[in-house]
Amino acid sequence: MSTVRGARERARIEVTAAIKDEARRMLAAEGAAKLSLRAVARELGMVSSALYRYFPSRDELLTALIVDAYDSVGAAAERADADVLAVGGAPRARWTAVCAAVRAWALEHPHEYSLIYGSPVPGYSAPMDTVAPASRVANVLIGILRTAHAGRGLALPPLPAALRPEALRMTADFAEGLPPEVTAALVAAWAHLVGLISFELFGQFNRVVEDRDAFFAHAAGQLAHAVGLPVV
Amino acid sequence: MSTVRGARERARIEVTAAIKDEARRMLAAEGAAKLSLRAVARELGMVSSALYRYFPSRDELLTALIVDAYDSVGAAAERADADVLAVGGAPRARWTAVCAAVRAWALEHPHEYSLIYGSPVPGYSAPMDTVAPASRVANVLIGILRTAHAGRGLALPPLPAALRPEALRMTADFAEGLPPEVTAALVAAWAHLVGLISFELFGQFNRVVEDRDAFFAHAAGQLAHAVGLPVV
DNA sequence: TGTACATCAGTGAACGCGCGTTCACTGATGTAC
DNA sequence: TGTACATCAGTGAACGCGCGTTCACTGATGTAC
Numbered sequence: 001m002s003t004v005r006g007a008r009e010r011a012r013i014e015v016t017a018a019i020k021d022e023a024r025r026m027l028a029a030e031g032a033a034k035l036s037l038r039a040v041a042r043e044l045g046m047v048s049s050a051l052y053r054y055f056p057s058r059d060e061l062l063t064a065l066i067v068d069a070y071d072s073v074g075a076a077a078e079r080a081d082a083d084v085l086a087v088g089g090a091p092r093a094r095w096t097a098v099c100a101a102v103r104a105w106a107l108e109h110p111h112e113y114s115l116i117y118g119s120p121v122p123g124y125s126a127p128m129d130t131v132a133p134a135s136r137v138a139n140v141l142i143g144i145l146r147t148a149h150a151g152r153g154l155a156l157p158p159l160p161a162a163l164r165p166e167a168l169r170m171t172a173d174f175a176e177g178l179p180p181e182v183t184a185a186l187v188a189a190w191a192h193l194v195g196l197i198s199f200e201l202f203g204q205f206n207r208v209v210e211d212r213d214a215f216f217a218h219a220a221g222q223l224a225h226a227v228g229l230p231v232v
Numbered sequence: 233m234s235t236v237r238g239a240r241e242r243a244r245i246e247v248t249a250a251i252k253d254e255a256r257r258m259l260a261a262e263g264a265a266k267l268s269l270r271a272v273a274r275e276l277g278m279v280s281s282a283l284y285r286y287f288p289s290r291d292e293l294l295t296a297l298i299v300d301a302y303d304s305v306g307a308a309a310e311r312a313d314a315d316v317l318a319v320g321g322a323p324r325a326r327w328t329a330v331c332a333a334v335r336a337w338a339l340e341h342p343h344e345y346s347l348i349y350g351s352p353v354p355g356y357s358a359p360m361d362t363v364a365p366a367s368r369v370a371n372v373l374i375g376i377l378r379t380a381h382a383g384r385g386l387a388l389p390p391l392p393a394a395l396r397p398e399a400l401r402m403t404a405d406f407a408e409g410l411p412p413e414v415t416a417a418l419v420a421a422w423a424h425l426v427g428l429i430s431f432e433l434f435g436q437f438n439r440v441v442e443d444r445d446a447f448f449a450h451a452a453g454q455l456a457h458a459v460g461l462p463v464v
Numbered sequence: 465t466g467t468a469c470a471t472c473a474g475t476g477a478a479c480g481c482g483c484g485t486t487c488a489c490t491g492a493t494g495t496a497c
Numbered sequence: 498t499g500t501a502c503a504t505c506a507g508t509g510a511a512c513g514c515g516c517g518t519t520c521a522c523t524g525a526t527g528t529a530c
Contacts, residue, residue, distance in 0.1 A: 008493060008505075015506085031354035033265040036483060049485075050507045058484065119350030120434055122263035131439070163450045166443040174440070187441060188428065188451050194436075195427015196420070202352055204426075207363070208406070209419060211398040218395045219420050222458070240472075240526060247473085268516060281518075282474045290517065 016054050018044060020068065023061055027111045032121050037061065059124055062115075066126065067133050069112040074136025076105040081140050091148035092229040098140055099193055099220035106197045113201060117194050135174070138190055142175050145182055145227060154228035156181040185227045192223060248286050250276060252300065255293055259343045264353050269293065291356055294347075298358065299365050301344040306368025308337040313372050323380035324461040330372055331425055331452040338429045345433060349426050367406070370422060374407050377414055377459060386460035388413040417459045424455060 022040050037058050041048040055061040080101030084094045106113040115121070116134070148154055159167055159181045167180035175183045196219055199205050200212055209215050225231075254272050269290050273280040287293040312333030316326045338345040347353070348366070380386055391399055391413045399412035407415045428451055431437050432444055441447050457463075 006494070011493095011506080031351075033354050037485090038483060047508055048483090049487085049509080052485075053506055114351035117430075117436070118434070119263075119346035122265050126435070160450060160453075162446045163443075166441070166446055169442065170440065184447070184450065185454075187447070188424075188454060191427040191431045191436075191451075192420075192424040193427070195423040195425070195430065198349075198427065198430065199423045202350070203358070204349070204423075208402070209398070210401065211395075214394045214398055215416070215419070218392060218416065219423075221392075222417075222420065226454070226458075238527070243473080243526095269518090270516060279475055280516090281476080281520085284518075285473055 012054075019051060019054055019061070020064060023065055024068075024112070027065065027115065028109070031111055032062070032115050035062070062121065062124055063127055063129060065112070066115055066130050069109070069116045070130065070133035070136060072109070072112065073102060073105045073116070074133060074140075076101045077137045077140045081144065091144050091151070092224050092231065094144045095141070095224045095227070095229055096217075096220045098137075098144070099223060100216070102137060102193065103197050103200075103216055106201055110201050113197070117198060118202070138174075138186075141186060141190065142178070145175075145186060145229075146177055148229055149178055149182065152230060154179065154182050155230070156185060156228040159184060182228055189223045189227050192226070193220075244286075251283060251286055251293070252296060255297055256300075256344070259297065259347065260341070263343055264294070264347050267294070294353065294356055295359055295361060297344070298347055298362050301341070301348050302362065302365035302368060304341070304344065305334060305337045305348070306365060306372075308333050309369045309372045313376065323376050323383070324456050324463065326376045327373070327456045327459070327461055328449075328452045330369075330376070331455060332448070334369060334425065335429050335432075335448055338433055342433050345429070349430060350434070370406075370418075373418060373422065374410070377407075377418060377461075378409055380461055381410055381414065384462060386411065386414050387462070388417060388460040391416060414460055421455045421459050424458070425452075 019040060022043050023035060026035055026039055026043070035058075037051050037055075038048040040061075041051050051061075055064070077098045080097045081094050084097045089097070106117075120126075145154065156179070163184060164180060167184040170187065171178055171180050171183040175186065178186070196216060200209070200216070205212065251272060254275050255267060258267055258271055258275070267290075269283050269287075270280040272293075273283050283293075287296070309330050312329045313326050316329045321329070338349075352358075377386065388411070395416060396412060399416040402419065403410055403412050403415040407418065410418070428448060432441070432448070437444065
């Protein structure tokens with residue numbers, strides 16, 4: 001019951017963290033495909049086989065990094081939202097702040113971003129552990145829209161009949177309480193946001209968009225509009 | 233001056249094509265990171281060193297595949313647009329047809345799509361040869377908007393002052409003749425389109441969107457709206 | 465049309481590299497009595 | 498408090514693998530006279 005851990009347990013926690021930190025550094029330097037257990041061990045002054053005391057395989061280490069990345073961007077989004085909320089910000093301000101926070105996180109951690117929103121790592125398939133952390137950012141956005149809906153409301157045109165059943169199902173699954181047209185718009189807006197960030201990060205904006213801050217700020221406003229958030 | 237080629241030249245063309253075809257097949261099976269000259273050679277019954285007669289390095293082969301992929305999706309977009317145009321389709325119909333064609337191409341060639349719109353291949357940097365083919369799809373969309381602008385016009389609200397200079401520059405650079413707010417909306421819509429397709433392809437829609445056809449059809453309509461294309 | 469030489473596709477062996485993972489081991493830390 | 502045993506982190510060697518690239522070579526195709 002004691003929170004005072006033995007030397008063994010504390011060492012284990014520290015070494016596990018050191019391995020993940022080093023792996024993250026290599027990720028940032030080389031990308032996920034180049035991440036190797038041997039290189040991490042080498043950098044830590046351990047022998048490669050020693051890592052197997054901490055992670056049963058390279059894929060498990062990758063999974064840990066993916067979960068951490070989702071948690072990291074999720075926390076950044078929650079923090080941004082809470083900051084705006086603390087000064088009494090309206091839903092629209094919260095929305096654009098969260099968009100900006102996700103982009104800022106991506107620009108600071110490009111390889112971690114690639115890991116979770118880029119092309120899948122070949123030969124790796126994400127286990128269930130990643131599902132919950134993966135939805136933290138989306139949950140922040142849903143929370144904002146719920147507040148807005150409960151307040152002045154969200155004005156969106158009705159859905160075409162073909163999409164209504166799907167939108168109702170999505171709402172029931174993960175956005176209980178929102179109007180179905182808002183749920184549909186939210187999912188599209190979320191894909192849009194990640195598309196914008198990916199274009200910027202993966203080089204698609206090279207020779208196309210130069211003033212990226214201005215462009216993104218405008219796009220985030222359009223996104224807010226697309227999910228029905230009023231301007232004031 | 234004769235178009236009748238010698239055996240040597242014809243053989244070279246055929247073998248080059250066979251190498252690219254096989255590389256594309258391996259790409260589809262394993263992804264870009266796993267693409268290896270040795271595996272391609274093995275599959276073709278050649279010795280690995282023989283490939284160096286055709287491609288000076290693995291990166292050159294990758295570049296060739298990237299250029300082909302851009303050309304392939306560009307051609308698909310152009311074909312879709314031409315088909316709708318041939319039956320007298322309005323700009324909005326052309327727009328949604330092109331969006332659908334890009335998505336269909338991506339679903340058919342997921343790894344080629346990853347190659348051009350996914351996270352960059354580690355250690356590879358795209359040379360200038362890829363710039364022109366990369367813009368074929370965008371050029372189709374620009375063409376549609378030009379027609380629409382010349383016709384009934386495109387109704388979009390004016391840009392915020394912060395984005396006007398950038399939008400004017402973009403217009404001058406690659407979308408001459410369009411109103412600046414349309415150019416800005418087009419770039420955002422293009423990122424949105426790729427974001428939607430990437431989410432679908434990279435697994436982000438798993439357990440989220442089930443009726444993907446309906447969702448995408450609706451999103452493509454929203455995209456048309458976002459660039460100012462009238463419904464009729 | 466025939467011969468001599470140049471070009472070039474493809475071979476096979478080799479270099480040097482890094483990888484993930486297993487396994488028997490040593491020695492330090494923790495636990496039960 | 499002291500001893501005997503169990504647990505576990507880390508070692509070092511090894512396995513078997515695939516990779517990109519170079520190089521001297523053979524033999525077929527093309528070219529000039």
